[in-house]
Amino acid sequence: MNLKIVAEIYLAALVVFIIYFVGMLSQDKVFDQKGGLHKGWLVVHCVVLLLVFVGAAIKTSNKLEENTNNTAKFDAIHKEIKDITASIDHPPVLSKLENIAKEMGLSLDDVFARLEKGLDFDKGLKALLQGRYDDAVNLFGKHAKKNKKQAAQSYFYRGNAFALKRDYERAVEAYQQSAVLDPKYSYTWNNWAISLRQLGRYNEAIEKYEEAVKHKPENTYALYNWANLLAHLNRHPEAIEKFEMASKIHPQDADVWYNWGISLAELGEHKKATEKYEQAVKFKPDHVSAWYNWGNSLAEQGNHEEAIDKYEEAVKYAPNFASAWFNYGLSLFELRRYEEAIQKYQKAVEYNPAHAEALYNWGNILMILSNGKDKTKLMEAIEKYKMAIKYEPHHSRAWHNFGSTLALLGNCEDAIEMYKMALKYEPDYPSAWLGLIECLKSLGRNKDAQKKIDDAKKKGVKLTI
Numbered sequence: 001m002n003l004k005i006v007a008e009i010y011l012a013a014l015v016v017f018i019i020y021f022v023g024m025l026s027q028d029k030v031f032d033q034k035g036g037l038h039k040g041w042l043v044v045h046c047v048v049l050l051l052v053f054v055g056a057a058i059k060t061s062n063k064l065e066e067n068t069n070n071t072a073k074f075d076a077i078h079k080e081i082k083d084i085t086a087s088i089d090h091p092p093v094l095s096k097l098e099n100i101a102k103e104m105g106l107s108l109d110d111v112f113a114r115l116e117k118g119l120d121f122d123k124g125l126k127a128l129l130q131g132r133y134d135d136a137v138n139l140f141g142k143h144a145k146k147n148k149k150q151a152a153q154s155y156f157y158r159g160n161a162f163a164l165k166r167d168y169e170r171a172v173e174a175y176q177q178s179a180v181l182d183p184k185y186s187y188t189w190n191n192w193a194i195s196l197r198q199l200g201r202y203n204e205a206i207e208k209y210e211e212a213v214k215h216k217p218e219n220t221y222a223l224y225n226w227a228n229l230l231a232h233l234n235r236h237p238e239a240i241e242k243f244e245m246a247s248k249i250h251p252q253d254a255d256v257w258y259n260w261g262i263s264l265a266e267l268g269e270h271k272k273a274t275e276k277y278e279q280a281v282k283f284k285p286d287h288v289s290a291w292y293n294w295g296n297s298l299a300e301q302g303n304h305e306e307a308i309d310k311y312e313e314a315v316k317y318a319p320n321f322a323s324a325w326f327n328y329g330l331s332l333f334e335l336r337r338y339e340e341a342i343q344k345y346q347k348a349v350e351y352n353p354a355h356a357e358a359l360y361n362w363g364n365i366l367m368i369l370s371n372g373k374d375k376t377k378l379m380e381a382i383e384k385y386k387m388a389i390k391y392e393p394h395h396s397r398a399w400h401n402f403g404s405t406l407a408l409l410g411n412c413e414d415a416i417e418m419y420k421m422a423l424k425y426e427p428d429y430p431s432a433w434l435g436l437i438e439c440l441k442s443l444g445r446n447k448d449a450q451k452k453i454d455d456a457k458k459k460g461v462k463l464t465i
Helices: 004-026 037-084 094-103 108-116 120-129 131-146 148-164 168-179 184-200 202-215 220-234 234-248 253-265 268-285 288-300 304-317 322-334 338-349 357-371 375-391 398-407 413-427 430-442 444-457
Strands: none
Touching: 037 094, 037 108, 037 120, 037 184, 037 338, 094 108, 108 120, 108 444, 120 148, 131 148, 148 168, 148 184, 168 184, 168 357, 184 202, 184 220, 184 357, 202 220, 220 234, 220 253, 234 253, 253 268, 253 288, 268 288, 288 304, 288 322, 322 357, 338 357, 375 398, 375 413, 398 413, 413 430, 430 444
16 A cells, blocks of 8 residues: 555544543543553553554655655756756756656756755756856866865766866866876767867867767767768768768757758759758658758759748748848849749848848849839839948949949939949959949040050950950
8 A cells, every 4th residue: 555545544534532531531431430541541541652653654755755766866867967068059947957857747946956955966966057167177176186086077067067168278177187087988079079170170070070989880869970070171062971960860859960961962962962852851750951052053953943931941030141142132133033032032021131132132022123214213223222332332333333323314424433343342243344444435534445455355354245
């Protein structure tokens, strides 16, 4: 029978006895004529004492059972805490720990209180979880000196505390101390490599990733980070090899597939890249970057209809993703769906007012829709070019198109200045030279026009006049 049920029965029996005993006292039936207790009451006393003893034993047993359960729960959650704080990619996610604790019938405060009662190592974990990195550094350091058997582990988490406070030099020192004591712990090598990468010591970082994988070949975290570093160094074929290895060990890791696709795209292998992006969104349907880059690879292959579908998914999950709206607009432009393209450029500018390319392309569509005659649209186009230049003064194409729009409006004097600005930032831009020359001719400045033709030839610019 459940001990708690037994205890409840005992308490109920005790209450009944007390009520009965008080009732008997009131009727003078407890004592005999000589003033002594009836034999029956002696038996009752014994029974009561037995019940009291049993109740106390049950209560003690329940307490021991509760403590045993709590210890088991804490041991389980302690492992989760060590796993959560083993990563240095970002600060520990408390919500994850809170959910785990909740499943075990504990609160986050319960967990923190238990850690606080533990050794310096446990207190260090608590400090790490709470973002008190200086305290964590000190506590793990103290524990390493006191407990030599756990020193390797203490130095590892001390390194994590240094890394999370962006003191990568000292993180490297701590990981080195840990690796000397326990060279087979793969995650020490991985975090050591991450810190070295942050310091720009790429070759050393690669060596550490290699050690991490040597000691634990199934460490996808190390393989993934190793691959990303190789990609960062434009060593994409090597990166692809590591991404493939990671995908075989952990095939449901969307980021592995996504970054594999990025490396393939960098090599111009867009068809293969789309296959990887497809895998990424299969395992993580809201992977915005995968949808976006899938669209980009399709657009690179000239498949703008499908690209539009992917951009639509990207902005569904991230409505304020300006670059996705912009590329969405570019694909619509390629399909000559100009009015729809303008809507997407508007969205891009709404979420990034300084998006010079969106403003520039918006202006280009207005020029197309004007047919060179609609002054209202031409003036609107000029406003877009002005804004594009405001945010990106070196935008030679915006200067050129600004000039071309002014020329269409018959304002060649100002157009000449715009063409000059375009040539200032892109001296070998043939269209800017031609626009400048045509404007000079239209103003009757033929000598100046001829001089510009000669200047262009000297610079090696090929003009078709």
